[in-house]
Amino acid sequence: MRVPLGWLREYVDVQLSPEQLAERLTLLGMEVKGLEHWGADWRSVVVGELLTVEKHPHADRLHLTTVNVGSGEPLHIVCGANNIAPGQRVPVALPGAVLPGERRIERTEKMGIASEGMLCSGDELHITSDAEGILILPPATPLGRDLSELYGDVVLDVDVKPNRGDALCLIGLAREVAAATGAKVRWPEITVQEAGGPVSDRLSVEVREPQLCTRFVGRWVSGVKIGPSPDWVQMRLQAAGMRPVSNVVDASNYVMLELGKPTHTFNGAAVKEGTIIVRLALPGERLETLDHVQRELTADTLVIADPSGPIGIAGVMGGADSEITDATTEIAIESAVFDPVSIRRTGHRYALRSEASLRFEKGQEFRLARIGADRVAQLTLAWAGGSVAKGRVDTAPEEPASAKLAFRPARVGKLLGAPISTDEQRSLLRRVDVDTEPAPAGTRIQVAVEPQPLVVDPGSEETLVAVVPTWRRDLVVEADVAEEVARVRGYETTPAHLPDTLMPAYRPSPLRVRQLIRDTLVGAGLTEVVTHALVSPLHEARLRWPADDDGVAFPEPAVGDPIAVTNPLSTQHSVLRRQLVGSLLDVLALNERQGRADVAIFEIGNGYGRADAAPREWTRLSFLLTGSAEPASWNRIASPYDLDDAKGLLELLCRSLALPAPGYAPDTRGFPFHPGRAFSVREQSPDEILAGRVAELHPDVVQEWDLRSQRVIVAELAILGLGRGRLPRIHVAPIPRFPGAERDLAVIVAESRTAAEVQTTIADHGGVLLRRIRLFDLYRGNPLASTEKSLAYRLEFGAQDRTLTEAEVDGALEAIRKGLAADLGAHIRS
């Protein structure tokens, strides 16, 4: 809320500088987001007196004026306005002046006559809304003075929190200033001269929904003359961020800013039979609102109606037909209290949120309905004339007494961690108009309210009752009292110390495994990315990535249809991704546009899906490789990333995570993968701690994603412990005391056999003496048949308790040879 300091001073004395005041309010919980120097953008605008006003010789609509600006020769200024006359004091923009909107005023020539500046309208200075005439200043305005010195003000931008609707007005903030400084709040004197007949002759009100409109106060003013409100009113409204409209509408807005009471003024002549009915809209009813939009009203909309139909949406916006116009003479004033929830829903439904509805949503002090109606009537009379009808229409004149809230001073101190004496608490509360009294016997403490109410018996603990002022609807439980005590005392007085209470039990961090993987991959040359979880639905359509761990016994399986956002900001980000690979392709595309050809990235993030109407989330590691595997260097030939680099990373990951080496199985399903370059990976332990899919993308997918890279390798992996949980421990084997024996074995097999099959077969037949298997060569060509290949392995044999004999090693090798021949039809090249 924008608070002009000059206006605020009307209700409370402020001795502090604006900066000091801003800090005090901030420390009290009314955060001042900014200080604006209102009028700072009037540069070189001074008060002048019109000496002469004559017709321009060459233009009917222009005037020649001479203006005394207090010093030097009078200025000759050409002016187009008609409301000027000699003797008036007016704002004069001198040559070189800059007006709001960076408008520069220079010496010019208008229709052949030099003009040494400009006379300003209120609109040009942004202090009133009058763009027609020059702003006429009061006769006593000191000549030659800078306008910003006279009318400039400091405007505080106060962030009033949603629970403090009572402070969304000048009186409310004056109360806060008073709490901070000890000054007294001055209410404006609100008296209404009632010269008309009884209001009941003009207006009757029927509330058919007393739950939704708990009070309706009406007043009537006859014989008003609509026109602009006084300049000082317009200036205040402008400074507070509201555009002046007319004297009657301004009176209503002024009261809203002053007291926090939204009211509405109807053209009384448009209220049929002088009868207002507060009811729900009927099916099919329509209303043209003040913004000249025809609205279909839904049946749960609370409306202000007359016997012929709706004339306003209650608390949100009035109807166009009953709008105040220049011809209006009869004014019906509505000052009501509406149900906050109903107003909030209505505002959302019609996408109509006004200054009024924002205040209604936060709840209204009951008595303000009466005070607001009186104040609007008073100001209407003062600014627009006419006569106010006697009395008010009031559907609920009985105003509730202050609420009482019991609290235990010791509890307040315990919550704050600082014992505060009861006396001090009482005097602190007094500063925010909260009186305290001794608690009568049997008083219970409201610790929490609906929907989880808790009321306790204080037993022998000292208990007080706080008498809550009617405007503080936010003070309802004991902890609210604690906050009042703390904030008035000043949070800066709270002591600070480290907790000395019990520590929680150990819990493994879900970040730990991720940290290990991140460090490993970064060390291997990949850069970490974090991408949007919300993606375009096109991702799935373009990628058609298969479910990556079907059948894997993970705690977080990737299952279910995609989840869509029902109110997305854009279709680009409207569904939750199921895989991360698409996001990585987007990152690749972006960096390709920056001319990057070598991209190696990874992300650890979530996939999302729905299964049986319940959302599921799973955590995945995804990586993408394209371009050079080794960075281009003057002393090395670059080699492009290929599938073997991806496998190298998988094997590195398994080593980092203390897992056995992974196994690979071909995936020949084709699109979106290169049919000959795709595989599924499983770490070979019964717990299946790592599983996933790795592939070079099908060229069609590369093209569809509009990528420049020819070969793109992607992987999406599920790793136990990535989401939560722990990895297996490393169990150390004793260092062999006896040397091992190495043998090389060249296995000739059919092309159709995979390396994994050969290796598994060797392992299966190697017996306990086989320690290690390492492929060191792959050969095709003479003298092998074209349907054959040779895989050369180095095998290491050994035992813990002895050096093996030649015969033992040969025996083991022979078993392997036989196994290979039997299982795979392989033979050994000698």
Add this chain to the structure above:
Amino acid sequence: MDFESLSGDLHRLMDLALAEIAKADDPAALEQLQIQYLGKKGGLTAVLRGIGGLPPEDRPRVGAVANEIGEAVKIALAERGAQLRSAAQAQRLVAEKVDVTLPGRTVRRGTLHPIPETIAAIAEIFGQFGFVVYEGPEVEDDLTNFQMLNIAPDHPARDLWDTLYVDIPGRLLRTHTSPGQIRVMQSTRPPIRALLPGRCFRYEAVDASHGFEFFQVEGLMVDEGTSMADLKGLLDEFAHALFGPRKTRFRPGYYPFTEPSVAFDVECVVCGGVGCPACSKTGWMTILGAGMVHPVVLQYGGIDPERYQGFAFGMGVERIANLRHAVPDLRYYLENDLRFLEQFR
């Protein structure tokens, strides 16, 4: 043959050998000389063949002379060999000279993304104070995201969290990490010290300081007597750990799920508190919101507010990362331009 003439032969042989060794200029020549003089068919052996014609009493004397001469030749060979090797090595070293100022062979290393890195840094600091990490679902239900946090369906404070809803009734994308408070309280008993990092979503147009996806870290501590003074002490430590010795400020804030609520400011990291555009001339920067857990929230968590009390805090990870790394635009984080990411090395 007599001793004198034989001895003279031996000495002449030695002189010849030493002269040739001195002239030898490569290891092969030296080897040749060794064979020529000391080998089985070498000069020395040939001379000694005449030893048989000497009287027996002279033979040991000739033997001694021969040994002396043999040793002298060996030493000369070794010395010359060493000379030649060291000359050759010196030559090789000169020849092997490289331009050591050429750049090295690049070892590829990637970079860690600043968001998880900042989360790790925050977790490390609070970890020292016993806070353990939990994670909650990102697709939340309205009950946990709002209602159990004391935000009724039509609460005006809902405006603070513009929400993205999903096509599962009653579910939404969590607007903050605060629902994790409920989940932690429901799954464990005090003493609680929990940290909840994660991704959040809001219906918010994207610009340099807003995004519809962002990250938060939530903290929760509940025990008998956990007070606002504990909160203040801990947050001071946190601010000092992250930003060095700077003034901090506790002031009232507002959240429906804390009472009292706190806004926590540190002295502006750009201007040091003098006032600059980065801190709206206030000299302060708000780095997180906090407060004492509202009794309603404790009750939803299954914790008796008469026995236990606690605090919670929540911070924007991007906000912290911005301050740590002077990142000018929030969009950098999820855009993943490598020219940005590769600066975090």
